[in-house]
Amino acid sequence: MREACPDPELIARAGQIIREGGLVAFPTETVYGLGGDAMQPDSSRKIYEAKGRPSDNPLIVHICEIEALEGVADRIPEKAYRLAERFWPGPLTMIFYKKPCVPYETTGGLDTVAVRFPSNKIAQALIRAGGGYIAAPSANRSGRPSPTLASHCKEDLDGLVDMIIDGGQVGIGLESTIIDLTEKEPVILRPGYITQQMLSEVLGEVRTDRALIDPDSGTKPKAPGMKYRHYAPKAEMTIVKGESGAVLSYINARLDALRAVNKRTGVICTDETAPLYRADFVHSLGREGDEESAARELFRMLRRCDDENVQYIYSEAFPQEGLGQAIMNRMAKAAGQRIIEV
Numbered sequence: 001m002r003e004a005c006p007d008p009e010l011i012a013r014a015g016q017i018i019r020e021g022g023l024v025a026f027p028t029e030t031v032y033g034l035g036g037d038a039m040q041p042d043s044s045r046k047i048y049e050a051k052g053r054p055s056d057n058p059l060i061v062h063i064c065e066i067e068a069l070e071g072v073a074d075r076i077p078e079k080a081y082r083l084a085e086r087f088w089p090g091p092l093t094m095i096f097y098k099k100p101c102v103p104y105e106t107t108g109g110l111d112t113v114a115v116r117f118p119s120n121k122i123a124q125a126l127i128r129a130g131g132g133y134i135a136a137p138s139a140n141r142s143g144r145p146s147p148t149l150a151s152h153c154k155e156d157l158d159g160l161v162d163m164i165i166d167g168g169q170v171g172i173g174l175e176s177t178i179i180d181l182t183e184k185e186p187v188i189l190r191p192g193y194i195t196q197q198m199l200s201e202v203l204g205e206v207r208t209d210r211a212l213i214d215p216d217s218g219t220k221p222k223a224p225g226m227k228y229r230h231y232a233p234k235a236e237m238t239i240v241k242g243e244s245g246a247v248l249s250y251i252n253a254r255l256d257a258l259r260a261v262n263k264r265t266g267v268i269c270t271d272e273t274a275p276l277y278r279a280d281f282v283h284s285l286g287r288e289g290d291e292e293s294a295a296r297e298l299f300r301m302l303r304r305c306d307d308e309n310v311q312y313i314y315s316e317a318f319p320q321e322g323l324g325q326a327i328m329n330r331m332a333k334a335a336g337q338r339i340i341e342v
Helices: 008-019 041-051 068-073 078-087 122-128 150-157 198-201 245-262 292-308 323-334
Strands: 024-026 033-037 058-064 094-096 112-114 177-179 187-190 236-241 265-269 281-284 312-316 340-341
Touching: 008 033, 008 122, 024 068, 024 150, 041 112, 068 078, 078 094, 078 122, 094 236, 094 340, 112 122, 122 177, 150 292, 236 245, 236 323, 245 265, 281 292
Parallel strands: 058 112, 094 177, 236 312, 236 340, 265 281, 265 312
Antiparallel strands: 024 033, 094 112, 177 187
């Protein structure tokens, strides 16, 4: 996907807003981010307030050069530089012990800091203009589907931010992979475009943390998206797993029952099965096996269901290998873990 070029005058104004403690929504290669100065506690507080985000949910610090990592991270292991050489700039976030200069408001009260070097040229220019360290979660209200278009940011945050930079549709559509490097064995805390296999090729053994944190446990999440419900449409969403014919039969039976009581329904599926469903609105994420299309379209389709006032969404499940693991991670959170096997 062709990336928009940064407008120097616009970037200069946006950078000034960041340096003065304001908020700017901007594109990255993953999703749109809601940026503030990572070194200003008040800026991070504004981010939490604008999103309606719990303050123990850490923010990711975005940098625009690898050398900047040493300004915020302490005890950086050698394996971090190997990952940076392979995947930075790009959709990978690494967790380190933080330096004292990083406010606890930015790290959700933790002694660790999450850091990413995005590849999007607009993002890089803004980070540079804003002082080199921008804290940025996704630019949406907390719990809503992440924004892949500037219009999504406006829909959620209009009047709550100082500027929205329109960089067109993002290229990936899912948030970055997060890997924790503070433990002896690297642990993936959030799957994304950079898969476990890709990380293992660089580091050797890499473990995936598959456990969801119990919201009532009192445990502080170490990375964004670990604890709270995320990516949710307004409708009740259910994921259906199983053999293709059984999934189709189950979903259509539910659609017929809901139509009988005048409920508006939506289905998320692939090109191959889309003509077979009897929902009010059927949304395909692309051809079967095209994981990149599914990742890019998922959040946009969830928002379309909101626009169509859909009350119940049924989605086919996706294979959990490679990028499919990240897609299913986001879908399961959007559905509140409502998954049925048929």
